[in-house]
Amino acid sequence: MTKRLYYDSSDIHEFDSVVEDVAPPSPEQSHPAVILRETAFYPTSGGQVHDTGWLTLEGAERLRVAEVADAEDGRVLHYLQAPATLPAVGVRVRGSIDPERRRDHMQQHSGQHVLSAAFVELYQMPTVSFHMGEDYCSIDLASPSVSAEQIAGAEKRANQIVFENRPLRIRYVSHAEAEKLGLRKLPPEERDELRLVEVADFDLSACGGTHVSASGQIGSILLRKTEKVRQGTHVEFVCGDRAVRMARRDYSALNEAAALFSAKLWDVPEQIRKSVEESKLLRKQKDDALDELAEVMARAALQSQPAITGRKIVVRVFSDRDIAFAKLFAQKVTRAATPAIALVASTVDPPGLVFAQTPGGSADMGASLKQVLSSVGGRGGGSRDFAQGGVPAGSAVDVERLLREAAGTIGG
Numbered sequence: 083m084t085k086r087l088y089y090d091s092s093d094i095h096e097f098d099s100v101v102e103d104v105a106p107p108s109p110e111q112s113h114p115a116v117i118l119r120e121t122a123f124y125p126t127s128g129g130q131v132h133d134t135g136w137l138t139l140e141g142a143e144r145l146r147v148a149e150v151a152d153a154e155d156g157r158v159l160h161y162l163q164a165p166a167t168l169p170a171v172g173v174r175v176r177g178s179i180d181p182e183r184r185r186d187h188m189q190q191h192s193g194q195h196v197l198s199a200a201f202v203e204l205y206q207m208p209t210v211s212f213h214m215g216e217d218y219c220s221i222d223l224a225s226p227s228v229s230a231e232q233i234a235g236a237e238k239r240a241n242q243i244v245f246e247n248r249p250l251r252i253r254y255v256s257h258a259e260a261e262k263l264g265l266r267k268l269p270p271e272e273r274d275e276l277r278l279v280e281v282a283d284f285d286l287s288a289c290g291g292t293h294v295s296a297s298g299q300i301g302s303i304l305l306r307k308t309e310k311v312r313q314g315t316h317v318e319f320v321c322g323d324r325a326v327r328m329a330r331r332d333y334s335a336l337n338e339a340a341a342l343f344s345a346k347l348w349d350v351p352e353q354i355r356k357s358v359e360e361s362k363l364l365r366k367q368k369d370d371a372l373d374e375l376a377e378v379m380a381r382a383a384l385q386s387q388p389a390i391t392g393r394k395i396v397v398r399v400f401s402d403r404d405i406a407f408a409k410l411f412a413q414k415v416t417r418a419a420t421p422a423i424a425l426v427a428s429t430v431d432p433p434g435l436v437f438a439q440t441p442g443g444s445a446d447m448g449a450s451l452k453q454v455l456s457s458v459g460g461r462g463g464g465s466r467d468f469a470q471g472g473v474p475a476g477s478a479v480d481v482e483r484l485l486r487e488a489a490g491t492i493g494g
């Protein structure tokens with residue numbers, strides 16, 4: 083088993099060790115790995131992600147540690163950034179972990195202890211899982227819902243613990259002793275000795291992660307989105323430097339939005355609400371105007387068209403109106419008093435054809451449309467009274483000629 087230096091101190095960033103074993107790349111793992119006698123590198127576990135850093139060999143050659151993982155036999159695997167020449171077994175190395183990444187993980191992880199304890203203390207909501215992502219962290223609470231007041235309450239309590247700068251202490255106890263101590267979460271009884279992390283007079287839990295030595299180092303705890311999940315409620319949060327970075331990003335976005343509206347930051351939601359209402363109204367006005375226009379155009383088209391055996395055939399190609407308008411026009415034509423057929427097309431992208439007749443008419447719109455489109459490789463179809471289709475994109479098809487052809491066939 084690899085001796086884990088981070089168990090005793092999270093502040094060890096540099097250490098000396100010896101290469102005990104190496105693992106060349108394999109089909110399952112493309113990166114070669116180094117196993118050391120002891121290490122300060124934290125392997126991904128318990129929701130906390132691994133450290134990164136360097137291994138400097140005796141001859142001053144430096145190897146980049148890209149990932150760190152636990153092996154089943156209790157050894158720690160330091161995966162090297164490929165391609166890398168593996169050092170010989172027995173070689174002395176100096177390990178150095180990336181301090182900023184470590185500090186960030188310590189802030190997030192310790193913040194999670196405090197936050198989880200705050201949810202238990204205030205609302206009896208236990209944490210069932212913890213996840214540390216690249217941008218934000220999250221816990222899942224065993225509660226079907228968490229209100230906005232509870233979120234604000236837990237955030238306030240957690241930050242209070244931060245401001246009080248309470249010490250975080252590590253100690254080791256037997257599983258039997260731990261049972262008597264009333265841990266927030268007791269792990270399954272598989273190990274005799276448990277590593278306990280205590281936030282003085284606030285939280286006691288078993289954990290193998292890296293933590294700050296006093297709660298003030300967490301910096302601050304900012305709660306963000308909540309989401310209902312299968313096992314309860316998912317709560318996103320960020321601590322320390324991440325909280326500042328995220329608040330900065332939020333501020334920039336909000337500030338940009340406020341500038342677009344020439345408004346104050348806190349007036350942005352109201353401005354957006356107004357703007358949405360306005361565009362809804364404009365859309366409605368536009369739809370009404372188009373409807374009226376189609377009605378007027380349909381009436382004019384019908385008037386200028388003589389009826390043949392009690393039926394009018396209107397042919398129309400729109401080069402400046404879309405297919406939705408062409409459809410509207412066809413509807414207006416076929417719902418007028420005189421039985422009519424509308425053979426309409428729009429050449430606006432995407433071009434399309436609409437064939438419609440007054441419901442119950444004797445022609446077959448679906449069949450007529452299919453017939454004219456088959457000659458140019460287009461696709462479409464519909465019922466006896468209404469059909470819609472299109473010609474191949476980019477083709478130089480004369481749609482007006484197609485409509486005239488169809489009119490000839492139907493009228494003939």
Ligand SMILES: [Zn+2]
Pocket residue numbers: 191192195279289290291292293
């Ligand atoms: Zn922990």
